Amino acid sequence: xxxxxxxxxxxxxxxxxVMSSGLALIYGLRRVVNxxxxxxxxxxxxxxxxxxxxxxxxVAQVAVPLLMxxxxxxxxxxxxxxxxxxxPLTVILVTFGLxxxxxxxxxxxxxxxxxxxxxxxxxxxxxxxxxxxxxxYRIAVIFFGLVVAGALTLWLRYSxxxxxxxxxxxxxxxxxxxxxNVDRLSGLVVAVGTALAGLAGIIAAPFLSLSPSMSSDxxxxxxxxxxxxxxxxxxxxxxxALLLGQVQAVGAVYLxxxxxxxxxxxxxxxxxxxxxxxxxxxx
Amino acid sequence: xxxxxxNGRIAGGVALALAAGAVVALTVTSETVLSLLTxxxxxxxxxxxxxxxxxxxxxxxFGHAAFYGLGGYVVAILLERQLMSAEMALVTAFFGIxxxxxxxxxxxxxxxxxxxxxxxxxxxxxxxxxxxxxxNLTGGADGINIPWPDTLFGLDISxxxxxxAMFYFAWSGLVLSIGIVAAxxxxxxxxxxxxxxxxxxxxxxxxxxxxxxxxxxxTLSGTVTALAGLMSAFQTAFVSPESMHxxxxxxxxxxxxxxxxxxxxxxxLGAIVFFMSRDLVGDFAQHWxxxxxxxxxxxxxxxxxxxxxxLARLFRxxxxxxxxxxxxxxxxxxxx
Numbered sequence: 001x002x003x004x005x006x007x008x009x010x011x012x013x014x015x016x017x018v019m020s021s022g023l024a025l026i027y028g029l030r031r032v033v034n035x036x037x038x039x040x041x042x043x044x045x046x047x048x049x050x051x052x053x054x055x056x057x058x059v060a061q062v063a064v065p066l067l068m069x070x071x072x073x074x075x076x077x078x079x080x081x082x083x084x085x086x087x088p089l090t091v092i093l094v095t096f097g098l099x100x101x102x103x104x105x106x107x108x109x110x111x112x113x114x115x116x117x118x119x120x121x122x123x124x125x126x127x128x129x130x131x132x133x134x135x136x137y138r139i140a141v142i143f144f145g146l147v148v149a150g151a152l153t154l155w156l157r158y159s160x161x162x163x164x165x166x167x168x169x170x171x172x173x174x175x176x177x178x179x180x181n182v183d184r185l186s187g188l189v190v191a192v193g194t195a196l197a198g199l200a201g202i203i204a205a206p207f208l209s210l211s212p213s214m215s216s217d218x219x220x221x222x223x224x225x226x227x228x229x230x231x232x233x234x235x236x237x238x239x240x241a242l243l244l245g246q247v248q249a250v251g252a253v254y255l256x257x258x259x260x261x262x263x264x265x266x267x268x269x270x271x272x273x274x275x276x277x278x279x280x281x282x283x
Numbered sequence: 284x285x286x287x288x289x290n291g292r293i294a295g296g297v298a299l300a301l302a303a304g305a306v307v308a309l310t311v312t313s314e315t316v317l318s319l320l321t322x323x324x325x326x327x328x329x330x331x332x333x334x335x336x337x338x339x340x341x342x343x344x345f346g347h348a349a350f351y352g353l354g355g356y357v358v359a360i361l362l363e364r365q366l367m368s369a370e371m372a373l374v375t376a377f378f379g380i381x382x383x384x385x386x387x388x389x390x391x392x393x394x395x396x397x398x399x400x401x402x403x404x405x406x407x408x409x410x411x412x413x414x415x416x417x418x419n420l421t422g423g424a425d426g427i428n429i430p431w432p433d434t435l436f437g438l439d440i441s442x443x444x445x446x447x448a449m450f451y452f453a454w455s456g457l458v459l460s461i462g463i464v465a466a467x468x469x470x471x472x473x474x475x476x477x478x479x480x481x482x483x484x485x486x487x488x489x490x491x492x493x494x495x496x497x498x499x500x501x502t503l504s505g506t507v508t509a510l511a512g513l514m515s516a517f518q519t520a521f522v523s524p525e526s527m528h529x530x531x532x533x534x535x536x537x538x539x540x541x542x543x544x545x546x547x548x549x550x551x552l553g554a555i556v557f558f559m560s561r562d563l564v565g566d567f568a569q570h571w572x573x574x575x576x577x578x579x580x581x582x583x584x585x586x587x588x589x590x591x592x593x594l595a596r597l598f599r600x601x602x603x604x605x606x607x608x609x610x611x612x613x614x615x616x617x618x619x
Contacts, residue, residue: 033397035533083584088397089343090583093540096533097583100576108570216530220408227401260412264405271394271402 004132005249011138013245014145015204019218020225020237021152022196028169028232029186030080031088035095037197038219039102044068044201045210046110049117057120057206064202065195072194076187099215107212117205137206144203148196149238156234165189169232224267288469297462304454308447317446323558324453325514327551330538331460332508334550337539339468339476339500340392343400346407348531350505353380354512355522356414359427369432376513377506384505388498407529414524426523429516443517453514460507461547467503468547476500537579543589552591 023037034040044064051060079098083091118124119137127136156162167175168182176182208214225244229236244263251259311317333347357376361367367375387406394402414421421427433440442448467473479486479493487493516522525531535554542553561571582589588596 033400086583089400090540090587092343092397092400093536094580094583096537097576097579100572100579104570104573104576216528220404220529223401223404227398227405231397257416260416261409264409264412267405268402268409271398271405272390 002250002253003130004134005253006246007129007132007134007138009245009247009249010242011141011207011245012248013242014142015200016218016221016225016241016244017145017238018148018196018200018203020222020229020241021148021234022193022200023222023226024229024232024234024237025152025189025196026080026193027226028234029165029172029182029189030076030084031091032080032095033088033092033223033231034193035092035219036098036102037095037193037222038215039099039106040068040071040194040197041201041204041218042106042210042212042215043071043102044198045117045205045214046106046115046201047198048202048205049110049115049210052117052202052205057117057202060117061199061202065199068198069191069195071198072191073187075194076190080190081183081187103212103215110210112212115210117202117210119206135207141203141207144199148199152234161185161188221263224263227267228270288465290466290469293462293465293469296465297458300458300461301455304451304458308451308454311447311450314446317450319558319562321446321450321453321518323555324450324457325511325518326535326538326558327554328453328457328460328511328514329508329535330542330550330554331457331464331547332504332506332511333532333535334539334542334544334547335464335507336501336504337544338547339473339480340497340504341480342392342501343536344403344504345400345529345532345536346403346405346410347505347508347535348527348529349407349410350380350384350508351512351515351531351535352410352414352522352524352527353383354509354514355429355516355526356421356427358513358516359429359522360420362430363427369435373513377509380509381502381506384509385498385502388501388505389494392494392497392501404529404532407527407532411524411527411529414527421524424524426521426525429520429522431517431520449518453518456510456514457551460510461551464503464507465547472496472499537575541575541578541582541589543591543593545588546591546595549589549591553589556590 019037019041023034026032026034026037047067048057048060048064051063055063075098079094080091083094119135123135123137123140125136126133127139129139154162156166164175164180164185167178168180168185172182204214204218221244225240226232226237228244229238229240244266247262247266248259251262255262307320308317311320329347329351332350333344336342336344336347354376357379358369358372361372361375362369366372391399391402391406415424417423431440435443443452468476475486475491476496476499478491479496483493512526515526534557538553538557539550540553541556542551543549557575561568561575564571564574567574586593
């Protein structure tokens with residue numbers, strides 16, 4: 001019982017890694033707490049449903065992030081960039097307005113009933129793992145999470161562009177004085193963040209069912225993750241995502257009545273203790 | 284602006300608004316319209332509560348639905364378990380939630396900016412989760428039907444639940460709340476909180492104790508919101524976890540922004556516009572939230588002062604010609 005919960009906690013944690021790294025990136029460069037991130041995730045899942053039902057899951061996993069990346073470019077160009085000098089609180093509300101529009105869009109296009117995407121044939125079987133029988137797809141989710149975390153870390157640590165991103169997240173003005181086009185860079189980072197939301201959606205599609213309410217739970221969990229890890233900090237978000245997955249999974253065993261409240265207790269404790277989160281706010 | 288307000292003008296405005304409400308209650312005969320107006324008015328009180336926090340503390344709360352829902356839940360639980368009379372339950376809930384807001388205020392208002400939004404979000408969601416999960420106490424996701432007694436404050440319940448009475452009751456609650464808050468804001472306390480909002484550090488340097496005023500604004504904001512919750516509990520005789528969900532807080536915030544928060548009546552206007560125009564769009568009602576989402580974005584980008592700001596600018600020309608009255612000059616001197 002406990003080991004299967006730990007495993008499922010790891011699966012959900014991996015999904016949150018993909019989800020919240022996008023949120024953290026967008027905050028890191030644009031200082032925007034993106035309430036619409038959950039709706040972007042939902043849009044990704046539904047787009048994935050449509051693409052996968054015409055082709056297959058693997059095509060969807062490539063096409064959806066690309067489409068969402070384009071949407072992210074537009075989002076930055078027409079919303080975040082023009083609003084960058086405004087009070088961050090009002091920009092939060094713009095993303096809330098965006099959330100309402102996206103939710104309505106998804107309900108209008110795909111309807112209100114629950115949909116599901118089958119796991120790809122390659123991963124549809126169950127696998128024996130430490131004496132537990134677990135769906136292979138869930139192991140793949142953990143793998144996807146690791147790949148995303150690894151790729152982002154490599155990109156940010158060892159590429160020139162990653163260096164610029166890290167620089168711009170700490171000192172945007174000085175970075176642009178050094179000749180880096182911070183606006184274009186931010187556009188790219190928002191595109192990557194949006195693509196990651198879409199990727200999280202298509203990853204979640206085969207093991208969480210698609211419904212118009214799928215965004216509202218996961219966005220709050222992602223907020224818990226990025227706030228706990230330090231708004232804008234990627235490594236903080238990775239650690240916090242895994243922690244949250246375990247808190248929920250293990251909490252469900254030992255404190256069943258209290259488990260759903262635990263993440264919020266965690267988040268409040270962190271905010272009160274260190275409002276900037278565990279890792280400060282640099283990418 | 285609010286600083287030109289004297290207590291006399293506030294009392295005049297309140298009397299006028301109460302009279303206008305009476306005219307509406309007496310002339311509108313359609314039960315549906317009255318019920319809609321009541322609902323809008325209750326949400327106007329909610330929005331007023333959220334707006335006060337933004338206006339005087341500069342803080343955006345994503346968790347005020349907790350106060351709104353708590354109003355209903357405290358009354359519902361007290362009545363369902365027959366712990367006290369309905370009158371006592373209402374009073375207990377009102378002051379209990381005010382005390383609760385005061386106590387958590389000491390903790391939460393220390394956290395600045397976006398972190399405050401996130402903190403209130405977490406707090407609100409905590410209440411939402413507790414309400415949806417603890418079946419024994421709150422009835423879980425099904426909510427609670429509130430067993431109101433046959434008479435309340437000596438009046439027959441059938442009289443109180445008439446749509447016109449209900450509307451006038453809610454309307455008076457709204458008008459009196461705005462009046463009381465306006466009088467508070469026109470006082471020294473209002474000036475102090477504005478100084479703290481604009482520059483907390485500077486206010487501290489000139490010898491103002493800055494924590495308590497902010498806590499009191501938070502308390503006021505939470506209490507007004509709880510009042511809306513109590514009224515809703517009375518109108519619908521029902522409370523469910525949905526009333527505490529973060530999207531409810533978000534919707535209230537949206538009304539505040541669209542109405543404009545620079546004036547106390549702005550958030551209330553936003554709520555009324557929200558409900559009225561939802562009714563007007565008719566067939567498009569299912570796309571209602573998207574329409575309002577677009578409206579929210581348009582207001583933030585092109586008219587950050589909201590509807591009330593735009594209206595006030597229309598009438599500003601007239602006000603600007605009028606010389607400052609001695610009372611205003613006196614008050615300004617007192618503040619500097």
